[in-house]
Amino acid sequence: MMKFNISKRLKNLPPYLFIELDKAKRKAKKEGYDIIDLGVGDPDQPTPSYIVKALQKAVEDPTTHRYALDQGMPGLRQAIADWYLRRFRVRLNPETEVLPLIGSKEGIAHFPLAFLNEKDYALIPDPCYPPYKGGVILAGGIPYPLSLLKENKFLPELDGIPRSILKKAKLIFVNYPNNPTSAIAEKDFYRNLVEFATKNRIMVISDLAYSEIAYDGYRPGSFLEIAGAKDIGIEFHSLSKTYNMTGWRIGWACGNKDLIAGLAKIKSNIDSGIFSAIQLAGITALEGSQQHIKDICSLYQRRRDILVSGLRSLGWEVDLPKATFYLWVKIPKKIDSIRFAQLLLEKTNVVVTPGVGFGKSGEGYIRMALTVSEERITQAVERIRKVVKI
């Protein structure tokens, strides 16, 4: 057998930390244990039926069977621009400032290829959604971690970045409401960010995947609402969490037209657009009744309340999140997050995500997702209560 070496850029990716944990999970499942999986950030509810019906209708039409337009259907770009205007009062030119994506993950991971040169720095939150770091490394850039700490409300300390780094930094990723910490950002944060980025000539990449998943009347804002934001940045958005459409693969980037054009050029060399039938269903999603968003938010909110009060009754330290479907939970003893997740799995068959998997500053935490039923959440807490000495 001939041996082939993987590329340096692939070797440079951070090591996968969960090999042992995944093995243990698979083994427990195979042996028939009743696993409660709070590990995955994937909505458990189905896509609303009006969207499924729109896809069924669209797929019957043979004109959807051919290559789609790389840059997305004009109708979808218009629907996205209309949605942004309704939701955030942000005006976007659908022709130049909106780019549909095959899920926002691919756009996030491809973006650095368009704007980073070898050894350019990119400012990355730590902990973070892994594709920020992966995309930067695959593009030959160097990720510079910005620790998200509880004492700073899990916001990055922009003032603390050394000048030598700022000189070499080309872009910064921000993500609020945040995965994994579930923290939110207020307008002041975005105002400072626009000032910081303008002063230092740094592109802002804002990931707004969770803008619609919020509780207690809170309505997350968009970075693009700030004056001057469109001069220096773009925002990624997705139908995945809002419409329970993670498997469909449809999202978008919007904002600064030069940044959009750069990403579009990379993509035109890599993919050939989103399946047209899915684009048509996406238009229906954005333009239809948004009632189900209220319904899923109340569903997650009830689960959140049960899990938070359950964990607090065990003496665990946990904040009540205002948005996202995650709890970011401080590990109640001095033990690393991978070991803690292993113990939880072994002793309770409850799966959680170790915080260190999202970056070094995630150590000391676990992430629990609210994507299982109230009944299962209650069971999970009771199982943990029985072994709480671990």
Ligand SMILES: *Cc1c(COP(=O)(O)O)cnc(C)c1O
């Ligand atoms: C789920 C998620 C996304 C959305 O990913 P898609 O590729 O659009 O499904 C983007 N950012 C974060 C932080 C997420 O958690």
